[in-house]
Amino acid sequence: MKKALALLLAALMVVSLMAGCGSKNEPAPAAPATPATPSTPSTPATPATPATPAAPATPAAPATPAVEYDDTIVIGEVTDALYMSPWEALGSQDTKYQNNIYEHLVTPAYDGSKMEGQLAESWEISEDGLTYTFKLRPNLKFSDGSDVTEEDWQWSFYRARDYQGSNALTRSEMIDTVSMPEKDTLVITLKYACPPFISYCSSYNLVVASKKHFEEVGEEKFIESPMGTGPYFMTEWKRNEHMYFEANPYYWNEGEPKTKYLKYNIVSDENTRYLQLQGGTIDLAPMIPNTMMAQVEADPNLHGETFPSTQIRTMVLNTTIAPFNDPKLREALRYATDKQEIANIVALGYAKPVASSIPSAHGDFFNKNIKDPEVDYEKAKQMLIDAGYTPGQIGGVINVSATQAIYTDIATVLKSQWAKAGFELTIEPLESATLSEKTHSLSHQACIYQWTDGGTDPASLLGFICDYTESSHWYTGLDDKDLEAMYWDSQKEINYEKRVELINKMQEIIYAEHCIIPIFQADYTYGVSDKIQGLNVSNGNRVNTYQLLKTK
Amino acid sequence: MAQLNYLFKRLLQMIPVLFFVTVLIFTMIRLIPGDPARTLLGEMALEEDVQRLRELMGLNKPYTTQYFIWMKGILTGDLGRSLVYKMPVKDMILPRLRITVGLTFLSMIFAVILSFPLGYMAGKNKDKFGDQFIRVTALAAISMPSFWVGLLLMILFGVKLHWFPVGGWGETPAEQFRSLVLPALTSCLMTTALLMRNLRNSVVDISILDYVDFARSKGITETRVSTMHILRNALITTVTLLMMRMAWMLGGSVIIETVFSLPGMGKLMIDSIFGRDYAVVQVLVLAFSLLVILMNLITDILYSFLDPRVAL
Numbered sequence: 009m010k011k012a013l014a015l016l017l018a019a020l021m022v023v024s025l026m027a028g029c030g031s032k033n034e035p036a037p038a039a040p041a042t043p044a045t046p047s048t049p050s051t052p053a054t055p056a057t058p059a060t061p062a063a064p065a066t067p068a069a070p071a072t073p074a075v076e077y078d079d080t081i082v083i084g085e086v087t088d089a090l091y092m093s094p095w096e097a098l099g100s101q102d103t104k105y106q107n108n109i110y111e112h113l114v115t116p117a118y119d120g121s122k123m124e125g126q127l128a129e130s131w132e133i134s135e136d137g138l139t140y141t142f143k144l145r146p147n148l149k150f151s152d153g154s155d156v157t158e159e160d161w162q163w164s165f166y167r168a169r170d171y172q173g174s175n176a177l178t179r180s181e182m183i184d185t186v187s188m189p190e191k192d193t194l195v196i197t198l199k200y201a202c203p204p205f206i207s208y209c210s211s212y213n214l215v216v217a218s219k220k221h222f223e224e225v226g227e228e229k230f231i232e233s234p235m236g237t238g239p240y241f242m243t244e245w246k247r248n249e250h251m252y253f254e255a256n257p258y259y260w261n262e263g264e265p266k267t268k269y270l271k272y273n274i275v276s277d278e279n280t281r282y283l284q285l286q287g288g289t290i291d292l293a294p295m296i297p298n299t300m301m302a303q304v305e306a307d308p309n310l311h312g313e314t315f316p317s318t319q320i321r322t323m324v325l326n327t328t329i330a331p332f333n334d335p336k337l338r339e340a341l342r343y344a345t346d347k348q349e350i351a352n353i354v355a356l357g358y359a360k361p362v363a364s365s366i367p368s369a370h371g372d373f374f375n376k377n378i379k380d381p382e383v384d385y386e387k388a389k390q391m392l393i394d395a396g397y398t399p400g401q402i403g404g405v406i407n408v409s410a411t412q413a414i415y416t417d418i419a420t421v422l423k424s425q426w427a428k429a430g431f432e433l434t435i436e437p438l439e440s441a442t443l444s445e446k447t448h449s450l451s452h453q454a455c456i457y458q459w460t461d462g463g464t465d466p467a468s469l470l471g472f473i474c475d476y477t478e479s480s481h482w483y484t485g486l487d488d489k490d491l492e493a494m495y496w497d498s499q500k501e502i503n504y505e506k507r508v509e510l511i512n513k514m515q516e517i518i519y520a521e522h523c524i525i526p527i528f529q530a531d532y533t534y535g536v537s538d539k540i541q542g543l544n545v546s547n548g549n550r551v552n553t554y555q556l557l558k559t560k
Numbered sequence: 561m562a563q564l565n566y567l568f569k570r571l572l573q574m575i576p577v578l579f580f581v582t583v584l585i586f587t588m589i590r591l592i593p594g595d596p597a598r599t600l601l602g603e604m605a606l607e608e609d610v611q612r613l614r615e616l617m618g619l620n621k622p623y624t625t626q627y628f629i630w631m632k633g634i635l636t637g638d639l640g641r642s643l644v645y646k647m648p649v650k651d652m653i654l655p656r657l658r659i660t661v662g663l664t665f666l667s668m669i670f671a672v673i674l675s676f677p678l679g680y681m682a683g684k685n686k687d688k689f690g691d692q693f694i695r696v697t698a699l700a701a702i703s704m705p706s707f708w709v710g711l712l713l714m715i716l717f718g719v720k721l722h723w724f725p726v727g728g729w730g731e732t733p734a735e736q737f738r739s740l741v742l743p744a745l746t747s748c749l750m751t752t753a754l755l756m757r758n759l760r761n762s763v764v765d766i767s768i769l770d771y772v773d774f775a776r777s778k779g780i781t782e783t784r785v786s787t788m789h790i791l792r793n794a795l796i797t798t799v800t801l802l803m804m805r806m807a808w809m810l811g812g813s814v815i816i817e818t819v820f821s822l823p824g825m826g827k828l829m830i831d832s833i834f835g836r837d838y839a840v841v842q843v844l845v846l847a848f849s850l851l852v853i854l855m856n857l858i859t860d861i862l863y864s865f866l867d868p869r870v871a872l
Contacts, residue, residue, distance in 0.1 A: 090645060098601060173616055175601050175609040231646060247645070247652075248823035249729050273728060275821045279711055280727040287719040287726045411834070441594025441836050444603055448595075457603055478606045 078558040080269040081540070083551075084281045084290035088248045088274045092234040095171045097212045100460070100549055104294075107550055108253050108270065109151075110215035110236035113142050113194070114206060116464050120318060120369035120547040123206055123464055127216065127237065127260075128194070137201030137502045138184075140209075142194040149258040150218045151241035158188035163219040165196065178471065179208035201502055207465035239265040239554035248274050265554035266542070285310060285535050291558055292543070293535035294551065298356045304535040311538060314358055314531040315545040318367035319460040321418060321530065323406075325523045328450050328485035331404045338522035340391035344429035345422065346383040351528040354417040359528040364515050365459075365473065366466045367529060369547050372508045373466050375515040388429035399430020406454040407446060410437035415456045418527060447483040455483065456527075462548030470495055470514060473524065484523040491517050563861070570857050578849060582634070585845040586627050589838055595619075596643045596836040617643050630842065640839040644832070649843045652828065659729060660825040662736070663816070664809040666744035667751065668802065674748065675755035679798070680791060682756065683763025694760070698753040710746040710819040717742060727821040743820040747813055751805045758801050762794035796866050800859055807855035811848050 089105045091097055097106060113128040125131070128142040148156040168180040182205065184197045198205060208214065221235040232245055237260065240253035253270040273290055275281040282300055284290045286307055296304065296312070304312045325332035332338055347361030363380045366373060389399045406422070408415035416437055423433040433454075438446065446452045459469055473482045474495035481487065491514060498510040518524055532545050541557040597613035598605055614620055618629075633640050639649040682694040718726035730736040766772065767790055775785050814826040825844065832840040 096646070172612055175605065175613070177609070178606065228646075246655075246823075248827070273821075274823075275727060276827070277727075277818050277821065280714065280819055280821055283711070283714050283719050284726045284728075287722070289726050289728070439594075439834060440603070441599040441834060442592075444598050445593040445595060447603070448598065459604060472604060472606070478608070479604075 076560040078560050081267050081558045082271045082290045083292045084273045084275045091231045093231045094213050094215045095174045103212045108240040109234045109238045111238050113209045115210045118546040138198050140196045144192040145260050151256040160219050162186045164216045168213040176213040179211040204465040204467035207463035266557050291537040296535040298358045313534045317532045318369050318547045319530050321458045321527045323456050323525045324483050325454050327523050336395035340388050343384045344388035344426050347527050350421045353421050359530040362526045362529045365526050370466050373511045375512040378519050385428040403432030404453045405434045405436050407436050407438050407452045409440050450485045574853050581849045585842050589841050594836050599836045639843045642840050644835045644837040656825045656828050666740050667747040670748040671751040675752045679756040679759030682760040686764050698756050701749045701753040707815050707819045713742045743816050747816045759798045766790050766793050803859040807852045810851050
């Protein structure tokens with residue numbers, strides 16, 4: 009009897025295991041990144057043209073049926089917005105929704121190479137850099153049909169400048185006056201010349217909103233009741249459940265948005281989100297983990313799409329405490345850091361190693377001359393010996409966020425690489441708030457963070473690094489006054505070539521410090537239903553929802 | 561009258577307990593490293609933005625002032641404002657309470673429907689094949705991780721068969737009920753297994769007692785012996801266990817809510833702790849403490865009804 013029982017139990021466990029693993033066509037829970045052969049990243053998707061109407065039937069050939077489109081697209085997001093007010097927004101968590109409602113004067117092109125007009129058709133900057141004149145698109149209206157007036161522009165931009173609850177004040181604090189001296193012409197004057205200002209104009213806090221609507225609903229309700237000029241307006245928001253958008257009938261761009269309704273499902277678990285994509289509950293899953301792309305591609309009704317990003321994962325080393333307070337040790341470890349291997353193993357090929365902290369999308373501002381040395385573990389070991397260390401008897405601790413597996417994965421590969429040079433790296437995952445506290449107080453030794461630049465100017469990132477009061481030199485504790493002075497000069501330098509030269513030089517200095525070490529720039533990976541057409545994603549992760557179509 | 565006195569005494573005893581809980585949670589949440597303003601603004605927050613937000617959040621006030629402001633609000637029905645969501649805590653909790661309570665009750669119903677008959681059958685057929693099979697199944701149910709079971713159920717009943725939604729919370733009452741079925745089935749597994757084993761053991765123990773034989777010898781029908789003498793006595797500990805599990809589940813199951821994308825209390829609690837949303841954590845812990853105290857009280861009262869020998 010006992011033997012039969014044991015056999016039955018064993019059989020039950022085996023069956024459970026098999027059911028859990030499933031066939032190659034069935035989804036399995038996402039596994040942590042394991043060493044895998046790198047796959048070639050997909051080329052960025054180009055927007056598909058909508059199907060042309062069916063040609064009239066000729067006596068000889070049968071008529072081709074017209075393509076029918078669904079009026080609703082459902083997008084599955086892992087995080088809900090916190091605020092739908094542009095001046096409360098915290099970043100991409102909110103802007104991915106707000107971008108459907110609010111618009112800017114200008115916006116980066118999808119490849120990040122230049123600024124393009126959004127509400128402005130064109131613009132001019134005065135020679136002294138203090139006056140920006142925008143030629144606005146005619147007859148701009150909010151989603152309730154009311155005209156966008158000078159008062160709305162003034163109120164919106166002054167609020168961006170003055171509202172103390174915003175975390176984007178540095179991008180708007182230089183605004184002096186806003187006026188419309190003539191119809192469809194907006195003039196913004198600055199308190200001081202600020203060359204990145206045109207890039208700042210695409211910041212989430214510099215949008216036009218309806219003053220009348222704000223006064224009607226009140227400040228508290230405005231967080232959940234937005235109104236803008238964008239392609240959609242929000243009709244319902246149930247926090248952590250879903251968000252509904254409907255096409256703005258007064259949108260300035262005729263023919264857009266192409267799909268009448270958008271719905272966002274908030275699905276906090278990646279496995280569940282994939283199942284919803286597979287089952288057709290959602291049509292699009294943005295920022296799907298790299299480890300799930302193979303499953304997506306294997307499904308006959310889905311496909312994966314990748315888009316280049318400006319998101320760079322960066323390791324920061326604290327120069328105020330041992331062991332990373334020694335620049336020779338930091339430089340030696342560069343030779344033991346194989347970024348390509350990290351990108352292959354962790355990002356499964358959906359990333360490329362980078363040497364500079366500034367994304368390559370920033371064009372001239374990106375210093376293409378900065379290159380990492382060839383990986384040479386023996387050289388790294390020798391450099392450590394020359395610096396007075398005994399390989400095998402030195403080590404340090406790297407703190408990573410416990411809630412984001414990618415950081416632990418990067419640290420794990422680093423650990424194995426640095427071990428070849430005789431440096432023992434201990435990985436210590438911490439909960440995010442505790443990690444922030446630790447790095448802010450400079451009590452960490454090393455950690456890994458990421459930065460995504462949405463505009464076309466690296467001023468925000470450089471400010472974060474170089475202005476010591478903002479982040480202690482990105483939590484490295486390196487107080488370089490010369491570098492900081494160079495940053496402030498670059499913020500005031502109107503001459504483009506000189507500014508480019510300054511910023512390129514700053515990157516060389518940051519690189520030579522060996523304490524801010526960019527690792528890889530990852531692609532955005534999206535899981536997409538085959539019914540979806542026209543998807544494009546900017547390098548700042550802005551989705552062209554207004555151009556999406558879904559076939560029936 | 562005695563019962564009313566007992567009830568009144570227990571309710572009065574709640575007050576110092578709850579007061580102690582407020583002091584404890586207020587202090588403990590602030591001892592955890594991590595600043596709410598910095599956590600909200602993220603790792604790339606500028607220092608000046610963090611300091612400005614701390615001021616707006618009232619975090620620069622002395623701790624005693626913060627505590628009294630909070631307590632004054634609690635006593636006047638104002639549960640405070642969420643530091644993260646910038647909305648009244650009451651407005652956040654009530655919709656989620658509905659989901660968690662619904663999930664808990666449905667889970668308990670499934671657990672009772674499954675465990676009571678199976679536990680009783682296993683006890684009445686001690687050591688026979690049925691008993692062995694039920695016990696092994698209970699062991700397997702306890703052993704399987706709930707998130708994995710949940711995913712399997714979603715794949716089978718959601719993706720393949722389309723009988724139930726693949727996660728999420730519905731919009732109509734019918735959809736919302738359907739949204740709860742798979743999570744409740746997943747959630748009830750552990751409780752079912754525990755109740756089944758408990759009831760089975762109780763039935764086994766009680767079946768061999770003298771008064772059961774005496775009842776049979778008096779000519780009482782087997783059905784009556786089974787229900788009034790065996791089952792009723794066996795249920796005493798099982799119902800106690802059921803009420804305790806219910807109190808635990810009302811605290812919310814983070815894993816179930818995350819896997820099935822249900823915006824319930826458990827997920828809110830864990831997100832609020834990670835986000836250092838002091839106001840929400842404080843109210844939730846206080847609410848859970850109150851629920852546990854009330855569930856214990858109901859259990860004691862129910863106990864006295866089930867077992868007349870127990871006096872309140």
